[in-house]
Amino acid sequence: MPDDFTDLVKSVIFGNESRLISQILMDDDSTPEDDLEWIGPYRLIRLLGEGGFGEVWLAEQNDTVRREVALKLLKRGMDSKQVLGRFSLERQALASMAHPNIAALLDAGRTADGRPYFVMDYVQGTSITQWCQEKRLGVNEIVGLFQQICAGLQHAHQKGIIHRDLKPSNVLVAEIDGVVTPKIIDFGIAKATSEQPLDQPYVTRVGHVMGTPLYMSPEQLAGGMDVDTRSDIYSLGVLFYEMLTGSAPHEGKTQPGMSAEEFRRIVDAKPPARPSHRLTEIKRQRGIAPKVGELKSESELVIPADLDWIILKALERERERRYASAALLAADLQSFLRDEPVLARPPSLRYNAGLWVRRNRVVFAAACLCVMALLTGTGVALWQAQAAREAQARAEAEAQRTQQAVSFLTTLLDRVATEVAKGRNPEALKLALDGSEGKIRELKGDPLLQSDLFNRVGWLYQTMGERGLAMPLLKAHAEANTAIYGADSAEAWTTELNYLSQMMQHGARIRVPDMLTNLLVRIEASGKAGGTQWFSAQRLMMQIWDKLRQPAKAQVVAHQVMEDPRLESLSPVVMLLVKLACVKAFEAAQEYELADKILVDSIQLCLSDPTLTDRLNTVHEKRLDVQRSQGNFRRGAELAREEINRRKLQSKGRDPFLIQLLLRLAEFESFLKHSEQAIAVSREALQLALALAPTPEALKLNPDLDTLRSEQMFARFSVANYEYKAGHHEEAVKMSREAYQVADEEGNKSNLAEAMLQLAEMQEKTGDLEGAYSTYELREQRSATGGANYQRWHEDLKARCSIRLRQGRAKEAMLLAQELWVKEIKSPDAVKDTGHLVDVAELAILCHEALFQKDPQTPIPAEFAQWKKLMADEGKLPTK
Amino acid sequence: MEAPLMDYTSPQFPVTRWTLLHSLREGSAEESKHALEILSRAYWFPLYVVARKRFSEIDAEDAVQGFFLNLLKRDLFQQADASRGRLRTFLLVAFESYCNHLLKRENTQRRGGEAEHISLITVHGAESRYIKHAEASTEDTETLYNRIWARTVLETSLQLLSQEYARRGQSPRFQLLVVHLTQADPEEELQASASAAGMTAEAYRVALHRLRKEYRKKIELELAKTLDTAEPSLIREELNELFRAFS
Incomplete structure (x- = not known):
């Protein structure tokens, strides 16, 4: 045998038998090529390919135009009803489409022997x-x-x-x-x-x-x-x-x-x-x-x-x-x-993190310790060791290990951040992160990683409420990005903006306008005025003037921005954010009509752009806000009702945003002194929140549904408030207590603290001072175990002190005030917060005065002079 | 013994399929030899696989060899009703019964002197093929037998086609085309092969199409031989059988 292909033949057949036979079965005995040179005005040139029931031919059209086309022809013997149906469906599908990125349908018909065919663009690519x-x-x-x-x-x-x-x-x-x-x-x-x-x-x-x-x-x-x-x-x-x-x-x-x-x-x-x-x-x-x-x-x-x-x-x-x-x-x-934030990352990250933490509660705790180890030396040692390696192979293995350690670290930080965002504040984590800034600074070998870690840890502190610790890291991140990408890069500007935005919220606010102006000048100098970063800076400018209570200045910026034609060339998300900042500026400057007009436009924008679907609800809420600031409660109620009716129709009453809308409507009704309506509407919101409550299974699939459980709590707060206003004190306390129970079950520490505060306040308002006192006490204890920041124990102690004072138990009040003062002085975070210190001083002075009235022999506390000075510095003179 | 394969027996498989056996039994020496060649080409290996499930390598070979001799000697035909069922099924039933018979007997008598006189086609490499195709199989005998038969038909036909290409001096072309015979490979690979063959993708596809048509003719020819008929509906039915063997 000259050429023996035995092995080749066997390898072609083995494992492919059924495919081979089915293909052969599909071929019909009669060969179509010979008698099918022409179909209508199309001359068949060669077979391009075949599917199960059709053949695709390259053909030449020769009537009105001369061009090459692809002709799909039903195979002979395949004219069963089902196949014909499928074939014609494909033709219909093609006929209904006209798009430059889809091969278009040009013609269709039947051959002399009755087989259907259709003609498409021939894409020679x-x-x-x-x-x-x-x-x-x-x-x-x-x-x-x-x-x-x-x-x-x-x-x-x-x-x-x-x-x-x-x-x-x-x-x-x-x-x-x-x-x-x-x-x-x-x-x-x-x-x-x-x-x-x-x-x-x-x-x-x-x-x-x-x-x-x-x-x-x-x-x-x-x-x-x-x-x-x-x-x-x-x-x-x-x-x-x-x-x-x-x-x-x-x-x-x-x-x-x-x-x-x-x-x-x-x-x-x-x-x-x-x-x-x-x-x-x-x-x-x-x-x-x-x-x-x-x-x-x-x-x-x-x-x-x-x-x-x-x-x-x-x-x-x-x-x-x-x-x-x-x-x-x-x-x-x-x-x-466009170098803008993408949608993809946060949800999937949050999903993964949620899932991960749920599955690995114990591992999670251990992992926190790992972060600590990595940040306090081991990781760094690994890193530096790499450079010192002589053997190339060893170094490569090390590099890989370090890379793994680092990627573990970064993903872990993301996961931890999600935990923190959900209101769980693992104490171990805070300890682990302490001093991390210095450690990150040592990672000079990899500036990209260094910059990334600055950002992540900074962001983490920020979510944990540790603003003071977050700021230097965010600043370092901005500097690192400038070093990496250059001062005139979008990356550098974006991080600088982020830093300034944090500074506005938690830092030396007054310096922000100058720094922003400086940034704007730099952006303009590199010819990027009117770009994403430039507009984002303008947006921040409006926000900072608003924070600094200078609405007129914000208003000027807002007018400039709204009149700038370049605004329309921004990506929809950025454009919307900028416009919303303008709305806020106009609202503060009492240009309500203009604000409302922009919001109406923005609603249309959200409806027409798929990337903005998520933001539609925010815009609706903003619109109601504007009516409220204006004191136009009737119009606000009207708008809320319109939207409620629309959503009820659209979603058969299952749109979660209905809960928000109903609560807003209840608020307007309450402003309008329709207390019974307010109760009815807020109760409807509560019912809906309960009806939409996710099952544990659903929650597993979509942790975002967690927010619906918080909605139940907030709906109860509202009901409680309106019941209280209508004079139904018992009902109000009962609702508040339920809210507390729900928050407790949910296990979200922030919500729990909020609910306990609400309950205590309600008890206080309705005259149950002892009840309120013990709720505050309980709140303080429970918060302490959750790694609370100073704000919470400050509120609790202060509230308990005030209650004792109201009850005329001045001696106990004084002791509490002193306890509070000592705690404030000892806490490194709280002591920096002058506003709090002044509050405490004022309370303590009041306590002393109450005591003094009862018994003029009461000794003056050692701290008294300090308290007085604080008050005087703030311009608040004691009420003596 | 209750024949396990009676599901397949049905009046629609006419007696014509039995003509091969008929010539084996009743025909001239020349006719008989021809019939044996066809039968053994199609069934030697499938039966070997069945035998291998029960016997050692050597004994399985002997069993198949002996079975075909017995076919010639006609002493098995009393056991089957030739008016019912298909040849392939009959062969399996008859062979299984022959194997049972062997097990009962002493091994010594099995090697008949006549074995040297007939040459059977597919003996070569049977064991290694068995290991590859059937040793690990857990399928029941009938399924396995049908599958091996079907694969043998596909292989034999393609082998014959390759020889035809060789005769035309087109071996390299065959080699280039056959790898994509199923056309199941991604378009990219097809295009790569086309350019390797110095052809445009379209020309390659057309050549492939032609190869497949020729292949089908060869398969039909092989099936026609064992069926001893060229009746298209019966061939088509047998093609369906081939397909069923793998589904």
Whole structure:
């Protein structure tokens, strides 16, 4: 035998039998090529490909225009009702779409022997992934291309069509008149979302129609009928991943011929690696055995973290956690391109963190100790040791370990931050973080990491309420970014703005306007006036004037900003934030009509832009705020009622925002002295909060629902207040007590403290002074165990002192005042807070006076002079 | 013994399929030899797999060899009702019964002197193929047997096709095309192979299409031989059987 292909033949067949046979079965005996040279005005040139029931031909159109087209023709013998239905569905799907990024339907008809066909754009291009590699595109170029694909898919989705088979070979790039345009082709197994699924087993039986599982969403792999537009979002994520890294997320873990079920197990087992990590890995592998010509281009490609999060959000296993639409995905990419915060990161981070902490309560505590170890030396030692290594191999291993330690540390910080944001303040963590600034400063070897850690730890302190500790870290972060990116970079400006914004809220407020002006001048000098950072600085300027009680100055800025035409070229999110700052300025300057007009426009903006959907509620609330400041309660109630009715209709009464709206309406009713209505409406809000309360299972899936439980508490506060105002004291105390119980069950320390305060105040107002006293006492004890900051014990002690004073138990009051004073002086945080000290001094003086009235022999306390001086310095003279 | 495969027996499989056995039994020496060649090409290895589940390597080989000899000697035909069921099923039932018979007997008598006179086609490499395809299989005998049969048909046909390409001096072309015969590979790989072959992707696809059509003809020819008919509906039915063997 001249050529023996026995082994080759066997390897081709083995494992592929059913696919092979099914394909052969699909071929019909009669060969269509010979007798089918012409179909209508189209001359068939060559076969481009075939699917289960159709053949796609390259054809030439020769009537009105002369052009090459793709002609899809139903195979002979495939004219069953079901197949015909599917074929015509594809044609209809194509006919309903017209988008530059989708191959268009040009014509349709039937052949002489009655077989249907349709004619599409012939896209003579390369697959999108191949294009990215061949052209050695940079990140921004890839993102730009990908956004176009999103736009095409969004169009299809809006027409109710799901593609279901997005993969590189179905997204081709063509250069049309010099413009690079990606086009989505082959809506062959697409189906109209409104239709019942066509016979799915048909598709699965003929294996090759299903294509590779690499691009299929988990729900598609599960073989369910329940596939929606979010499946396409997943496939988009895979595509994007591959465009950037050159490989699909689970590639490498799979083998050819693997079944969907086997593949699903792989996908379920482990989330995909972050694209940036994958790219690093690939570079590392190539670095060992570099391929000619590849190394250079790829080593230039760096995937920023935000892009990682965007891709991973598209690739979420739970489709509820993916982007809700292709448009949102594209919009987030737009934010990325403009160096603005992306949507993707916080929710998924919070989700992961919540899940992680829930599963690992014990580990969490241990991990806090690890942070401490890392920050107090071990990590740093590892770091420095690396440089000293002589053996290259050793150093590499070390570097890798350090890298792991650092990435562990950074993710851990994120997780801890989430915990803190939820009102849990682990004491161990604060201890662990103490002195971390100095340790971070030692990490000079890696400025990027250093800068990142400054930011994270600073942010963490900030969330923990430790403003004084946060400020220097945020400042260091700003300086580090300036050093890394240059003084005139968007990164540097953004961090500086962030720092100034913190300074405005918790620092030397009065210096902020000058520093902002300085920043604005610098931005303008580098020609970036009118950009995102410039407008953000203007926004901060309005906020600072507002804080400094100079509404006229804020108003001037607001007018300038609103009249600036460049405002319209900002991304929707930034534009909205700037406009809301203007609203606040106009509100403070009593230009209510203008404020309301901007808000009405903003509502329209939110409704028309998918990236702003989340912010619609805020704008509505703001609008009610403006009516309230204006004292126009009737109009406020009217607006609230309108929106309530609209939402009730839209959501069948299940929109959580209804709770807020009802509470606002109750407030207006109360202002209007309609106390019974206020009670009724606030009770309706409470009922809704209870009805929407998440089950523990739902909470596991979506920790964000936690806020609904807080809503129950706040609704009870409102009911309690209106009951109190209507003179129903017993009911008011009962509601407050319930709120306390709910907060206690929920386990959120901040909410608990709030609820206990509310209860104590209610008891005090309704004359139950003893009850109030013991509630304050309990609050102080419970807060102490939760790592409370000084504000809380200050409030509690002060309240208890006042109660004793009101009860005429001056001696006890005096003791409490002195206890409070000593505590204030000893607490390093509290002692810096002059406002608090003055309050305490005033209270103590009052106590002494009460005692003195009872018994003129009472000795003057040692601190008395100090108290007097404090009062005098503040311009508050004692009431003697 | 209750035949385990009666599900497949149905009147729609006509007697024509039995003509091969008929020629084996009743035909001239030439006809008989031809029939044996066809039968052993299609069934030698599937039966070997069945035997291997019960016997050692050597004994399994002997069993299959002996079985075909017995077919020639016609002494097994009393056990099956040739008017019912298909040939493939009959062969399995008959073979299993032959194996039972062997187990009861002493091993010594099995090696018949006549064995040297007939050449059977698929003996070579049987054991290694068995290890690859069937040793770890936990499927029941019938499923396994059908699957091995189907795979043998696919392999034999493609092998014959490769020889045809070789005769036309197109071995390199065959080699380049056959790897994508199933067309299940990603478009990118197809394109890579096309450019490796110096063809455009479209030309490559057309050549692939042609290869598949030729392949189908070869398969049909093989099936026609064991069925001893070229009746398209029966061939089509047999193709469906091939598919069912893997589903």
